[in-house]
Amino acid sequence: MSNDNSQAAVAGSMDGAEAWKGQKASGLRQAINLKSVSTGVVAALFGCSGPALIVIRAAEAGQLSSGQTVAWLFAIYFLGGLVSIGMALRYRQPICGAYSIPGAAILIAALGGLQFSEAVGAFIMSGAIVFILGVTGVIAKLMRWLPMPIVMAMIAGALIRFGIGAAEAIGADPIMAGAAALVFFLVARFVKAVPPVLAAGVVGFAVAMAMGLVKPAEVNIDFVMPVFTAPSFTLDAFFAISVPLAALVIGAENAQATGVLMAEGYKPPVNAMTITSGIGGMIAGALGGHNANIAGPMTAICSSPQAGDDPALRYGSTLVNGVLFCLFGLFAGGAVPFILALPKSLIVVVAGLAMIGVLLAAFQQAFNKSLGYQIGAFVALVVAMSKLSLLGISAPFWALVAGVVVSTLLKEGEPTR
Template sequence: MAGEEGGRPSHQGGLNVETARRQIIEPGPGIASGLRDLPGNLNLKTGSAGLVAAIFGCSGPALIVIGAADAGNLTDGQTVAWLLAIYGLGGLISFVLALHYKMPVTGAYSIPGAALIAGSLATFPFSEAVGAFIMAGVIVLFLGVTGLIGKVMRWLPMPIVMAMIAGALIRFGIGAVTAVSALPIVVGASVVAFFVSMRFVKAVPPVLSALVVGLIAAALTGSFGTSEAGISFVLPELTVPTFTLDAFFAIAVPLAILVVGAENAQATGVLLAEKYAPPVNAMTVISGVGGILAGFLGGHNANIAGPMTAICSSDQAGEKREGRYAATVVNGVLFAGFGIFAGVVVPLILMLPAPLIGAIAGLAMINVLIMAFQAAFTKADGYQIGAFVALVVSMSNITILGISAPFWALLFGAIVSMLVEKPVEIGRRSPAAG
């Protein structure tokens, strides 16, 4: 549960903020409390938001992982083990954090990390890549246990963080528009259903209306595809890791930076925009543990999901902020199930029209984007130039040294603010870590 005091995030259940700062792992209401209140928060809105987030995470991103596996000439068993690691552990992360903190902190894996690995597997044997996955998890775990990541997030000005979020997520809004031209009838019907439902059908979440109408339109127009995943139901095949210095610098370090500087930073910013007080250290620690465990199973990292946290924490998951964690629990169940039955489910999920999935994800992000832009460019908060730099760098989707745009957006935005804006204001404490 997250309260709101004067428009600022507050800890759940009136927890002492100073105590939270001194602890490596931020305190929360506890899993027992989350389970006790879960039935009362499971409803059509939380369920539909969790479903949409799961469909988003189990469709296009799964194809990226499968493509990376193909690039590395992995066996079907190794590919299924990879999917089991990242989806099974991603779902487990959702259970643990959502129930313990009663916040929609949603687990998944690094999608840019999968793309990075696809290129690396042309150079490195998969056993060395697996060793690098484990080392990346150790790096992330170190950042969380030492509290370094929490200190960085407290130091960063929030307008710069919010601008990074707006730039990183704006592609989903743009994708909803471009999807109309790719599949006019299906996506058009879905978009119309979303806004009509928002205006006239208060009992049904607009995103659920959009999904149902879109699926009906796809069925009527014959827009469902045929799966090309090519994975049969086989047992997972584990790979013995090999640890090398080359793989450490080429895979482990960039992957760790992606997890912390892109995925976790996005999720933190989204939760702040929704007036939660995200447990930054705990999110980093569990992402490190998830990375290590996923590595031993043959997967590249299980961590906090940026876009899916945005969907589960938005008002599409219900008006009551304190109940939206139920959407993450629903998503976690579906994610874990997808990992366990990956060989059967992947071909079915990939039959859904990609433009429809993109459009629904974009529609679910509308209010998140509005709040991010408002928080980034509120004149009273300052940092306008730094926030603008963070926005355009994040929107550019550039990759430098194998590290994706969100990390550079935060870095360049902070540097520009220190150079041209009031130095006394830079470093004003953010509420990110309580």
């Protein structure tokens, strides 16, 4: 299969030492502006709401104490925030850190049959796997080889759920979510000085307050000091947790983050992103959290046009997101009920609206006829949109595999003349 065009499209994207192409790294003051702050807040609210509840449910399945649950939340949010801050300052790109949401979901079942000390050992081993793959450069080489349209189709399929979720949120709460969506488009059309995502969030929150929809959530977590768990290493935990978790971090989170950054014209430092995810995974594991890595959804929100017209300044949204994640991690025991008090529909609709620019860019690049990967890209799209899970690995990874296999069988890749 010839993929000269797609390779050329991503050539040079793996060094990562320079900032966004054609742009000089801008000062921090310029990067922290109304658009970047509002988008960073949206990304943080998204990451600290529903995903936190998944982690709490996994902790309940493992019968963890409140102190162990708080330690888990501290590890993934505080370290995830540090990853965001560090990557943004180092590379001047909106590379966000968090944790694998699907990884937390698979632990709901996995923790039922393992001691938590075994799970902690598995978390550390998972981080080590990712770290080794980053140091050896395997992931960077793979990203060079993968055709750009298939990567973009995977991104579109993986992130389209945000757009669908926004539509469903409007159906569930037509007044609140509908008002937020309407204000978003009106402001985008008529009020250029105000970030549409900020206006949508403010109006949606005001409507939710007026309708009495903001209610503190009841969750089984206390405001206590974190309790850390000593790891134990077993083969069962390695195969049940370490391997699938590492695959999710690389195939779902890092791949998504890399793809959305490419879609927005950045040159992501793939090796550094993978190594950072590995180190974050090992440190978070030692603290009792399942991983702290580069995050796909938060990177997509913070790299979108909603974070600013100048791509060189959008890293400011990642800094805001990182600071808020750190604060949430430090005060998780007391913060969780208040964050979960926000209506889910409001967070979902605002996050979906923020994704519009990224989704458009991904679709446009995925089905660019001149690159010649349309069928493979379509297969990658539908697989990524599905709930396919094989060998504990979720759909985005298999979307890349399926797209490449189909394109190879059809000998796609030659430009249409």
